[in-house]
Amino acid sequence: MIEFFIAKKQMLERKKQSILSIxxxxxxxxxLIVSLGVSNGLDKNMINSILSLTSHINVYSPENIPNYEELVKNIEEVKGVKGAVPTIETQGIIKYEGHGEPYVAGVKVVGYDLDKAIKVMKLDDYIIAGKIDVDDKKSILIGKELAASMGAMVGDKVKLITSEETDLEMTVGGIFQSGFYEYDLNMVLIPLQTAQYITYSDETVGRLSVRLDNPYDAQELIYDVARKLPTDLYIGTWGEQNRALLSALTLEKTIMLVVFSLIAIVAGFLIWITLNTLVREKTKDIGIMRAMGFSKKNIMLIFLIQGIILGIIGIILGIIVSLILLYYIKNYAVDLVSNIYYLKDIPIEISLKEIAIIVGANFIVILISSIFPAYRAAKLENVEALRYE
Structure with missing residues (x-):
């Protein structure tokens, strides 16, 4: 294909301009790929952290829920539901005397059916010290940040004072790290029976924490769950509870993609300038080729191929380098941000579909940038081109 060889020759003649376009x-x-991969990963990590110790669907009532075990069985019949954890929440104060000044702080007290929480929420996966003793009703689980602030360790005694004015001495049975700073600093977990005792709830619970196989199915499954419940109970999804946060994340990603897409437009503009300049410089050569029998289609194809080749080389190099960068960021760059952000590692999340969309959009910009100079070259008549000096 002679058009390809002429296009290659012209690119090699103008190496600097070709390299700049690439x-x-x-x-x-x-x-685009690196920023989207990191942004997706951070967004997903934030959502997973928020959902680590909470529910995907909440079932609650202004009054406590009796006969909750039967409701749990009904909810777990719904396809897509992993399980439901009976839960009681209250506010309290934790006091630790230790070996120095007493530490006193307000905390959110959450009582879980620990057997259910281990099975459904994988609660034991978040324990970094100690263990969950489901039989010890005076065992309390505290967050990593709260433990560091108090100076407490596994086995230490703490005093828990609830908003119901119940005073209870408990033993630190384990320390958890959820990945969400607010939970790790301001939340303590206790057995459900203990929470029922200190809140005078008898055999009732405050809510049912429903966990799904996929939290993003919550809006669809909420109707199936609601059909299994009495009409006097309320139900809501994690998305409804975090609507402001999700909207902010969506807006942030949209603005980021719009801003970074301008770089792709600038890249297309560079190809347009390179080809446009080449058309002006090769006007006489175009006239000679037209005189030798090259058609307008052949001339247009020469410049179009040149723009496409420059774009494809840039795209391939971009994909290779971005994947290398994402691998490095995921595996080796955590120390650079762990002191700034509350992260154990830097999450990366990008799909082949997203990469294909980025590549496709860039290719369209490159194609459009190549068509106009190529069309301008094809429009030149052979006599007019030969007169040009």
Missing amino acids: VGVFIGITV
């Missing part, structure tokens, strides 16, 4: 596309692809 670098522009390369930077655009790399920035």
